Amino acid sequence: MSVPRVFVTGATGFIGGWTVEAMRLSGRYEPVAAVRRWQTAVRIARFGVDMRHCDLLDRSALEQAMTGCEAVVHTAVGDDAVTIQGTRNVMEIARKLGIARVVHLSTISVYGKGEGVFAEDAPLDPGGTDYGVRKIEAEKIALEANCDAMKVIALRPTIVYGPFSSQWTVNFADRIAGGSWGTFGEKGAGTCNLVYVCDVVRAIFAALEADRGFGEAFNVNGPEAITWNSYFERLAHAMGLPPLQPVSAGKAQLKAKLMAPVRSFGKYILSNHRGFMVALLKSSGFAERAIRSVEGGLKRTPTPDQFALYGRKAFFPNDRANATLGYAPQTSVEHGVDLSVKWLKHNCII
Numbered sequence: 001m002s003v004p005r006v007f008v009t010g011a012t013g014f015i016g017g018w019t020v021e022a023m024r025l026s027g028r029y030e031p032v033a034a035v036r037r038w039q040t041a042v043r044i045a046r047f048g049v050d051m052r053h054c055d056l057l058d059r060s061a062l063e064q065a066m067t068g069c070e071a072v073v074h075t076a077v078g079d080d081a082v083t084i085q086g087t088r089n090v091m092e093i094a095r096k097l098g099i100a101r102v103v104h105l106s107t108i109s110v111y112g113k114g115e116g117v118f119a120e121d122a123p124l125d126p127g128g129t130d131y132g133v134r135k136i137e138a139e140k141i142a143l144e145a146n147c148d149a150m151k152v153i154a155l156r157p158t159i160v161y162g163p164f165s166s167q168w169t170v171n172f173a174d175r176i177a178g179g180s181w182g183t184f185g186e187k188g189a190g191t192c193n194l195v196y197v198c199d200v201v202r203a204i205f206a207a208l209e210a211d212r213g214f215g216e217a218f219n220v221n222g223p224e225a226i227t228w229n230s231y232f233e234r235l236a237h238a239m240g241l242p243p244l245q246p247v248s249a250g251k252a253q254l255k256a257k258l259m260a261p262v263r264s265f266g267k268y269i270l271s272n273h274r275g276f277m278v279a280l281l282k283s284s285g286f287a288e289r290a291i292r293s294v295e296g297g298l299k300r301t302p303t304p305d306q307f308a309l310y311g312r313k314a315f316f317p318n319d320r321a322n323a324t325l326g327y328a329p330q331t332s333v334e335h336g337v338d339l340s341v342k343w344l345k346h347n348c349i350i
Helices: 014-026 059-066 080-096 130-144 166-177 197-209 228-238 249-272 274-283 285-299 304-311 319-325 333-346
Strands: 005-009 030-035 050-053 071-074 101-105 151-157 159-161 194-196 216-220
Touching: 005 014, 014 030, 014 197, 030 059, 050 059, 059 080, 071 080, 071 197, 080 101, 080 130, 101 130, 101 197, 130 151, 130 216, 151 197, 159 166, 159 197, 166 228, 166 333, 194 197, 194 333, 197 216, 197 319, 216 319, 228 304, 228 333
Parallel strands: 005 030, 005 071, 030 050, 071 101, 101 151, 151 216, 159 194
Antiparallel strands: none
């Protein structure tokens, strides 16, 4: 019996990679992985999946890669062109090819930076960020493509953590292991809307199989609402480290402000003089050690935007996804953190 062939954009990324693996291992779908750079495809190549080279901005290559698929899971994200025009290309070509179902991965960033409870009917707000602007536009393009011939559902995951998550798992584990991270009192008492990556994949499968909810967006959150301080403490405990100590939020915020010019200078150098920096690192051990030291300090110092996130009291309920798609998260924070730390240790990341 044949299974649906599903084209997955962003297949070499965090969520896209998990989606491809789950499809392959479950046997429920035959994934077709969109790959822009072969060197990033090592992870999914282990499973012998069908990988097709294409760029979302190359319509001809994209159409060729999507041909023969019955559904699309669009997880790819990038700059304005990739996120906006890339989404437009995916939707237009999917419709042209007669693809029946598209699941678009959006984000809770479309709600902005306010506090409170954000159900799907809350006003969209870019929150003063370019990322928010382009994700709102991409979601709009995706949902407007919904029609009788091609059903589109958008998912808005919260803080997606787990194995292969650089942003929400590896980075925090590195900070905690470095010994300079702690809890931040009221500045870390905001709501940490964690959702384990396997639960996001469950939501994607639910959207692929749904018989309603077309042209709509759905929050995808985990089963618990904990604080950021609690997340840091649970990670430290699972890593077998001593309890985290309180860090003066005032001192940490002052350090963040002092570090801001260093961050800006580093971004300028990398953007405009990357070749020179690479040559310097290769030629001078002292320069490499100095730069690595500064880099480590930057990583372990929260930015003002991160402090705002850690203190933000906002929650994104799953009620609509549960009622319409049948989605319910199954991974507790305790179990998700335990699985994440086991992966970190297995791969010698900590």
